[in-house]
Amino acid sequence: MPTILIDQPLGITCVFSDGSRAAFSLDGLPNSLLARQLATGLVDVIHPHGTADSAGTVNHYVQAIRGMVRALAAQGFAGGLDQLRRGRLAEYLMGCSGGREACTRAMVEAFGQAGGSLADGVLELAAGRNFNVQPNHHALPPYSENEWQRLGDLCRRLVEESYATHRQALTAVAHGQHPAEGGWTPRIFAGCWPPSGR
Incomplete structure (x- = not known):
């Protein structure tokens, strides 16, 4: 033994x-x-x-x-x-x-x-889980080509969505009014601006 x-x-x-x-x-x-x-x-x-x-x-x-x-x-x-x-x-x-x-x-x-x-x-x-976290001393394995492709696609999608939201905010600013003149109106950005009836 x-x-x-x-x-x-x-x-x-x-x-x-x-x-x-x-x-x-x-x-x-x-x-x-x-x-x-x-x-x-x-x-x-x-x-x-x-x-x-x-x-x-x-x-x-x-x-x-x-x-x-x-x-x-x-x-x-x-x-x-x-x-x-x-x-x-x-x-x-x-x-x-x-x-x-x-x-x-x-x-x-x-x-x-x-x-x-x-x-x-x-x-x-x-x-169970350690109270004192130990650092990882081992190198992580590299991403595969498929994982790199998925990561790149995800990053592009997130940037595009973020930029689209930014453009919607700029459009909302252009149609905005001072609350003293136009009153308080909550705006919900769901891809449609300006709201109907405006």
Whole structure:
């Protein structure tokens, strides 16, 4: 198996798709139960089950585990993910960086989807939208010729419609009267000016 969770001392070893190996220690954290459950979720995030496929990427997840366990322990939380309430998780995630939030969400979600016990609403929160928006580091694919054609057609149509509305406004100005002389009359531009009976 490419990724193995080790209990004594708590840690994780990985073999990536390029054949490289890495080991990460989670020993000595103040809440070993929470650390182990998050690491259980991490196993499903790592290749071949998930997309994490390098030591650097897995290290981000390991740092997220350490950060969450230490932060919650400092608040007096000593339970596992099954005792973590939605509100406390949301509070923690809101205080994280975007990257750490994304890593934590992925591990909590993977733990829940693998059958791990979670409190009501925690899986939905983990699977939901990030509080901290992450920038997109990947270049977007170029438009196809068909997409460029549609974009150009749309732009031309919008310019033509905008210019037609501009011309209608100029026509309306030419037929306008001062309200003291002509009274208040609402004008609705629907392609017909001036109004009938004028």
